Amino acid sequence: MNGDALLDPLFRIPFAAGLLLALALPIVGTLLRLRDEWLAALGLAHLAGASGLVGLAAGIPTALGxxxxxxxxxxxxxxxxxxxxxxxxxxxxVGWAATLLVAANTALGSAMGHALVEGQLYFAGRAHLAGTLVYVASTLALLPWMIPVLVRTRLFPGLEISDQRSTQRWQLGFDLLVALGMALGTSTLGLMAAFALVFVPPWVAFQRAPHWRACLTMSAGLGILAYVLAFAIALAWDQPFGPTLVAVLIAVAGLTIFQGHVAARRLGPPPVSS
Structure with missing residues (x-):
């Protein structure tokens, strides 16, 4: 497979479906990092992978399971x-144990378990694209109302106690938004690739962005850039997409750490007080 495959109509729908997730998942991850609950992405992704495999064993499509x-x-x-x-x-x-046990005790074997972990982006069809489009549109429509509540309850925990019912309603809505995003990401991009999109761009943005709006923008931008680069590399060099995306995001994280060390050396050691 070569670089000309990028122009192949066969890959347009998978590319669009993944691109939408690369926009939405880093934004969701930024809010998870704000709440110190970034591990939610990996936990929910494992549950999604496990239930997706159980669904396949019962004849239910992964997109539903x-x-x-x-x-x-x-x-x-x-x-x-x-x-x-x-x-x-x-x-x-729970998700890890269930996935391996189902894979070992059903006719699916370990192949489908690996497929869920590595992702099936190249097999994404119109149904995946439609579901992802609905999810991203719903996320972008709801976040302007969710973000102020989530930020306020993080900065002023007392508000959660005084207005517990309203706050819980918003938090449940956000938790469901995260769950659906990770389910779509796991079944389309792969478990670790979806988690990497939720984890790495927000982490970099929290290190570099000067303010909250810039943090959201930078996180989404890094997710999209990493996705496009990984898609091009995977097609040009005939590589599996999920690991390629994770490798690109790791490189972004490594570059951020390196720049941080360089900046710290330029500033020099802190002054010693007399």
């Missing part, structure tokens, strides 16, 4: 009033 596990995890987290990353670590363990 994957969201069930992720949404179930979001409801458990919200109604159980769990805070922090502990509940998401447990989701990772």
């Amino acid at each position: 994957a969201p069930l596990g992720a949404l179930g995890g979001a409801f458990v987290k919200s109604f159980g009033r769990f805070r922090g990353n502990t509940v998401y670590a447990l989701m990772i363990l």
